[in-house]
Amino acid sequence: MCTTCGCSEGETKIDGHEIGDRPRFSYAPKAKKVTAVTAAEAEKHGLPPISHSHAPGVPQSRRVQIEQDILAKNDAYARENRAFLTGRRVFALNLVSSPGSGKTTLLVKTIEALKGKAAVAVIEGDQQTSQDAERIRATGAPAIQINTGKGCHLDAHMVGHAIHQIDPAERSLLMIENVGNLVCPAAFDLGEAHKVVVLSVTEGEDKPIKYPDMFRAASLMLLNKCDLLPHLDFDVELAIDYARRVNPAIEVIRVSAKTGEGMGDWLAWLERGSAKG
Secondary structure, eight states: OTTTSOOOTTOOEETTEEOTTOOEEEOOTTOSSOEEEOHHHHHHTTOOOSOOOOOTTSOHHHHHHHHHHHHHHHHHHHHHHHHHHHHTTOEEEEEEEOTTSSHHHHHHHHHHHHTTTOOEEEEEEESSOSHHHHHHHTTTOOEEEEEOTTOOSOOHHHHHHHHHHHOOOTTOEEEEEOOSOSSGGGGOOOSOSEEEEEEETTSOTTHHHHSHHHHHHOSEEEEEOGGGGGGSOOOHHHHHHHHHHHOTTOEEEEOOTTTOTTHHHHHHHHHHHHHHO
16 A cells, blocks of 8 residues: 555646645536635535645554545545546546556557547556656647656546546546556546556466456456567466456456557447446
8 A cells, every 4th residue: 555655745746737735626416617625615514635644654553544544535536536527428447557568559549549439538647757648649639647756656636636637528538547556556546437457468467366456446457469479478368367366357358559459349348338428
């Protein structure tokens, strides 16, 4: 959890600007606009405060309580995000994976394939740089970059600010590319409809049983970089079996952003999800 992994409060930036103690945003169902609420007003209505603390080095019992408090506050923000996104019928996905799995390349190819068919906006999460957001913007899609500093995951508070800035269109698709990490992002609801875990065939079949929380939290596993399979000692069926040991309901699509393998199935999955929203 983030009480022990080194996350640091106050380092997060969105498109280069610090969040600080700016007003939080409340998302009401069916809302057309985001309403700014001060911290005092939030406290008056019993909502969680904006800031949160990480506390490495405290006793285990206290650390558990801090972790529970952090997640409870995060879940409150996530509910607000989800209410707003549901009100606009925005289909939001939280893309999670190890670093280097190919999430950004897959996103670029997805946006290009959806041009003229669906509006797509992207929230990018990285500790540093805006390289991924720039790659997304080059496709013509709007993108917001969240830099977490020492933080190892996005949380619902950061994402709420980014949603307000990007202001997704009604009936659109919102892709949230999380920080590359198979641990903490599993625990943090961002208000998304689904978590989608991207597993590259270069990583090894055992990732689902090594990091079960992430694969248990995901609705879909994209088995990426399948064009490399002829050059690797990777057992596809074993990887799928491991994933379904921890999550029997997980769906699996084999994809390659380079060759286009599986992209039709991935786009069809997105279309079905958007229709339900």
